[in-house]
Amino acid sequence: TRVAIFVSGGGSNMVKLVESMTGDHPARPCVVLSNQTGAGGLVRAREMGVPTVAVDHRPFGKDRAAFEAALTEALAPYRPDLICLAGFMRVLTAGFVDGWRGRMLNIHPSLLPKYTGLHTHARALEAGDREAGCTVHEVTPVLDDGPILGQGRVPVEEGDTPDTLAARVLTMEHRLYPACLRRFVEGERDPLYLP
Numbered sequence: 754t755r756v757a758i759f760v761s762g763g764g765s766n767m768v769k770l771v772e773s774m775t776g777d778h779p780a781r782p783c784v785v786l787s788n789q790t791g792a793g794g795l796v797r798a799r800e801m802g803v804p805t806v807a808v809d810h811r812p813f814g815k816d817r818a819a820f821e822a823a824l825t826e827a828l829a830p831y832r833p834d835l836i837c838l839a840g841f842m843r844v845l846t847a848g849f850v851d852g853w854r855g856r857m858l859n860i861h862p863s864l865l866p867k868y869t870g871l872h873t874h875a876r877a878l879e880a881g882d883r884e885a886g887c888t889v890h891e892v893t894p895v896l897d898d899g900p901i902l903g904q905g906r907v908p909v910e911e912g913d914t915p916d917t918l919a920a921r922v923l924t925m926e927h928r929l930y931p932a933c934l935r936r937f938v939e940g941e942r943d944p945l946y947l948p
């Protein structure tokens with residue numbers, strides 16, 4: 754299975770996914786793509802020997818379909834079978850997502866269905882939640898929805914700030930996403946719950 758990983762920032766999840774696809778793992782990374790030409794994840798991917806491509810979304814303005822046509826064109830040479838969104842911060846249209854239905858995964862930093870969208874850790878803290886976490890799900894046209902492939906829970910600690918909670922959740926993301934990717938590629942659809 755040829756996996757394309759989409760990043761917008763540092764790409765720490767991408768690094769863990771790439772590092773996991775070795776040995777008898779049936780998948781391999783074929784390209785790391787970013788909408789940010791300066792994304793740190795592109796540098797880290799290149800350091801790991803993974804091809805990279807950047808498609809800046811800004812020239813396309815509000816024309817999401819045109820941006821996504823450029824994405825599709827940029828991806829073509831790498832022939833991906835599966836897309837993993839990993840800290841990718843652009844909303845994809847239903848048209849693009851439908852073209853990848855059943856072949857696109859995402860990781861979201863909350864225990865879905867709670868806290869879809871942004872600022873998930875601040876919202877969990879404001880709500881006084883005792884635990885938080887992350888979710889890997891299949892991407893469907895509804896934002897942060899879709900069949901759940903796995904969830905990782907972490908405790909909320911006294912004095913947590915959004916940053917301290919985000920760091921704890923990110924560590925769990927780095928465990929959860931590689932495990933969910935392998936299960937998905939191997940045809941396992943029962944959700945994985947960590948720890």
Ligand code: GRF
Nearest residue numbers: 762763764765766839840862
């Ligand atoms: C993090 O906030 C993470 O929770 C979310 O995307 C952001 C960046 O992740 N999944 P990464 O380090 O670029 O993978």
